[in-house]
Amino acid sequence: MASTSILLLATLLALASWQSIASDPSPLQDFCVADKHSPVLVNGFACKDPMAVNADDFFKAAMLDKPRDTEKSKVGSNVTLINVMQIPGLNTLGISIARIDYAPLGENPPHTHPRATEILTVLEGTLYVGFVTSNQANRANQLFSKVLNKGDVFVFPEGLIHFQFNPNPHLPAVAIAALSSQNPGAITIANAVFGSKPMISDDVLAKAFQVEKGTIDWLQAQFWENNHY
Structure with missing residues (x-):
């Protein structure tokens, strides 16, 4: 059991170390x-x-x-x-x-x-x-x-x-x-959340933002412009 825990810890440390240096090649x-x-x-x-x-x-x-x-x-x-x-x-x-x-x-x-x-x-x-x-x-x-x-x-x-x-x-x-x-x-927050295709369920977003579903439906109906050309 102890050896398994040590192996798991070593693996997690290795992954953390690799992630810290991950970047463009x-x-x-x-x-x-x-x-x-x-x-x-x-x-x-x-x-x-x-x-x-x-x-x-x-x-x-x-x-x-x-x-x-x-x-x-x-x-x-x-x-x-x-x-x-x-x-x-x-x-x-x-x-x-x-x-x-x-x-x-x-x-x-x-x-x-x-x-x-x-x-x-x-x-x-x-x-x-x-x-x-x-x-x-x-x-x-x-x-x-x-x-x-x-x-x-x-x-x-x-x-x-x-x-x-x-x-x-x-x-x-x-x-x-x-x-x-x-x-x-570039991930523009409003575009990604309210303008995704297909749309995220309004049930999910209403609970996440703690508003009525009608508010979410209105936001999803807007045109979310991409200014990153």
Whole structure:
């Protein structure tokens, strides 16, 4: 019985140690340009033949230099993400970048990146930003927030719910975000909960949010816009 307990403890410690270092795969060569046409299924993309690689595999022209349209967005923001899908040379390098445009009073609503930490720099305007911790005993869903001005930097830890809001009713704002994954992903909370396909049962959501089912039905009937393009 004792040996079984020791084996179980050792296994749990090994899993915990492995999980703590799990991240995007580290490169074992100069580059592994994504071959999006390869039939091989791996965690990421198979490598393109190095002899067929050229400078364009590491380049994307004029993607982040111009403001994106925020007027058509219900949340008043527009995210322009440059990840491995736009630059195949990012494959295995564990990084991507995004430009975020905010209309006056626009926001990038509460969301998470399941595979990346984000570091945000304000280029123009003012942003109110924050993230919420997990339900640890000593910090039960604590909010960490700041008001950022031009040149300020803020970090959102991997996987935690975070947001950005432009409090200025007259002027837009712009930020650049770097993310520690070639494909960070984005789960916008309202979209995922009320706009999933197929929908989550209103019985489940009514109990989870402690409201009437009619409120859930109304929320599920809304158009939940994706501002992460």
